[in-house]
Amino acid sequence: MKTRRYQVKKEVETILKQGHPWIFKSHLSSATNVFKTGDLLSLVNAANEIVAYGFFEKDSLIAIRVIKFGKTPPDIKWFKAKLTQCLSKRENIKNFTEGYRAIHGENDGFPGVVFDVYNKTGVLQTYVPSVDPLGRYLASVLRKELHLETVLWKSPSRRKKEGVTRILYGKETKLQKIREGKLKISVDVGEGQKSGTFLDLRGLRKFISLQNLKGKRVLNLFSYTGTLGLAAEVAGASEIWNVDISKGALKSSEDYHSLDKKKYRYIAADVFKWIESLPPFEKYDVIIVDPPSMASEVKQVPVALKAYSRIYKRVLPHLKPNGMMIVCCCTSRIGRKQFTEVAKKSLSYSLSKIKSLAPEDDHPVGFPQGDYLKILVFNK
Numbered sequence: 001m002k003t004r005r006y007q008v009k010k011e012v013e014t015i016l017k018q019g020h021p022w023i024f025k026s027h028l029s030s031a032t033n034v035f036k037t038g039d040l041l042s043l044v045n046a047a048n049e050i051v052a053y054g055f056f057e058k059d060s061l062i063a064i065r066v067i068k069f070g071k072t073p074p075d076i077k078w079f080k081a082k083l084t085q086c087l088s089k090r091e092n093i094k095n096f097t098e099g100y101r102a103i104h105g106e107n108d109g110f111p112g113v114v115f116d117v118y119n120k121t122g123v124l125q126t127y128v129p130s131v132d133p134l135g136r137y138l139a140s141v142l143r144k145e146l147h148l149e150t151v152l153w154k155s156p157s158r159r160k161k162e163g164v165t166r167i168l169y170g171k172e173t174k175l176q177k178i179r180e181g182k183l184k185i186s187v188d189v190g191e192g193q194k195s196g197t198f199l200d201l202r203g204l205r206k207f208i209s210l211q212n213l214k215g216k217r218v219l220n221l222f223s224y225t226g227t228l229g230l231a232a233e234v235a236g237a238s239e240i241w242n243v244d245i246s247k248g249a250l251k252s253s254e255d256y257h258s259l260d261k262k263k264y265r266y267i268a269a270d271v272f273k274w275i276e277s278l279p280p281f282e283k284y285d286v287i288i289v290d291p292p293s294m295a296s297e298v299k300q301v302p303v304a305l306k307a308y309s310r311i312y313k314r315v316l317p318h319l320k321p322n323g324m325m326i327v328c329c330c331t332s333r334i335g336r337k338q339f340t341e342v343a344k345k346s347l348s349y350s351l352s353k354i355k356s357l358a359p360e361d362d363h364p365v366g367f368p369q370g371d372y373l374k375i376l377v378f379n380k
C-alpha cells in the first residue's frame with residue numbers, strides 16, 4: 001500500500017502513544033494541505049520513526065483516523081488476522097442470534113467502518129469517504145468468510161447526496177427475519193434506520209425479556225419498530241404502548257413485533273408534546289425512554305441534556321409504585337458520568353437502585369468516544 005509521510009507534532013505523538021485512534025484537524029500543520037482524502041499517511045515522530053498509519057480526511061474535524069499503530073505498515077495478512085480476531089469475539093453471540101455486528105469501527109481497530117450481519121445478508125456502513133475503500137475491501141473478505149449472499153452498502157456521510165443503499169453483491173433484499181433468543185425480529189435492511197435495526201439494544205432486549213412482567217403495563221417511548229415492546233410481551237406484559245414519531249416504524253411494530261396485537265397501542269406522535277397530554281391516571285409498571293441522540297455536535301449537548309431531564313421528570317409521575325424506569329443515551333458526546341448524573345438528578349427523588357447494562361461482545365468499547373450507548377435501569 002502506498003503511503004505518504006507526515007511528521008506529527010509532539011502533542012500528536014502523545015495522543016498516539018495513548019492508543020487514541022483520532023487526530024483532530026486542529027492538531028495538524030499546513031503541511032497536510034497537500035494530502036487528499038483517502039491518502040494513507042505514515043505518521044513519523046521528531047526522531048523520524050514511524051509511530052502509526054492513518055487515513056487522511058480533508059473535510060472532517062477528525063483529520064486522521066489511525067488504522068495501525070507501530071512501525072510496520074498494514075498489509076493483507078495483517079488485515080485478515082485482525083478480521084479473524086473480530087469474528088472470534090462474536091462466536092458466542094452467533095449461538096444466540098442471527099443478527100450481530102461483525103465490525104464495530106474504531107473499537108475493533110477499523111476506523112469509520114461498521115459491518116452488520118443479518119442471516120446471509122451483510123450491511124456495510126462507512127462513516128467518512130476516506131475509509132470507503134477499506135470498508136469495501138473488508139466487506140469482500142467478510143462476504144467470502146461468512147458465505148454471505150448479499151452485501152449492501154450504506155454510507156451515512158453521503159446519504160444526503162446519494163440517498164440510497166447500494167448493492168455491492170447479490171440481489172436486492174429488504175426484510176430479514178432474525179432470531180434473537182426467544183425473539184423473532186424483522187429488519188428492513190434497505191430502508192431501516194442504521195443498518196436496519198438497533199443491534200446495540202440486544203442486551204436491553206435480553207434484560208427485559210428475562211424480567212417477570214406478567215400482567216404489567218409498559219410504556220415504550222421512542223419505540224422505533226417496537227422490539228423492546230416485544231421483549232416485554234415475551235416477559236409476560238399484558239399491555240404495551242409503543243410511541244414514536246415515525247408512522248412507518250410503528251407499522252413495522254404492528255406487522256412484525258407482537259405476539260398478540262390486542263395487547264398493543266401504537267401512538268404516532270412527538271413524544272415531547274404527547275407526554276404533556278397524558279392523563280395523570282395513566283400509570284405503568286415499566287417506562288422505557290430511548291430518545292435519538294439529539295447531539296450531533298458538542299454545542300447541542302446542554303439542550304439534549306435539558307430535554308432528557310424534562311422528559312424524565314414528566315414521565316416519572318406515571319410510574320407505578322415498585323415500577324422500573326429504563327433510560328438510554330446513544331451519543332458519545334454525552335459522557336457516561338454526565339448522563340448518569342442527569343438521570344439520577346431528575347429521577348432520584350423517588351428512585352434509588354440503579355443498574356447499568358454493559359455492552360454486548362459485538363459492540364466493544366475500544367476508546368473513550370467508543371462508549372456511546374448508556375443504558376440505566378432505575379427501580380423504585
Ligand SMILES: C[S@@+](CC[C@H](N)C(=O)[O-])C[C@H]1O[C@@H](n2cnc3c(N)ncnc32)[C@H](O)[C@@H]1O
Pocket residue numbers: 197198201222223224225226227228243244245246249269270271272290291292293330
Ligand atoms: C434510538 S431510536 C429508538 C430505538 C428503539 N428504542 C428500538 O428499540 O429500536 C430513536 C427513535 O426516536 C424516534 N424519534 C425521534 N424524534 C422523536 C420525537 N420527537 N418523538 C417521538 N419519536 C421520535 C425515531 O423515529 C427513532 O425511532
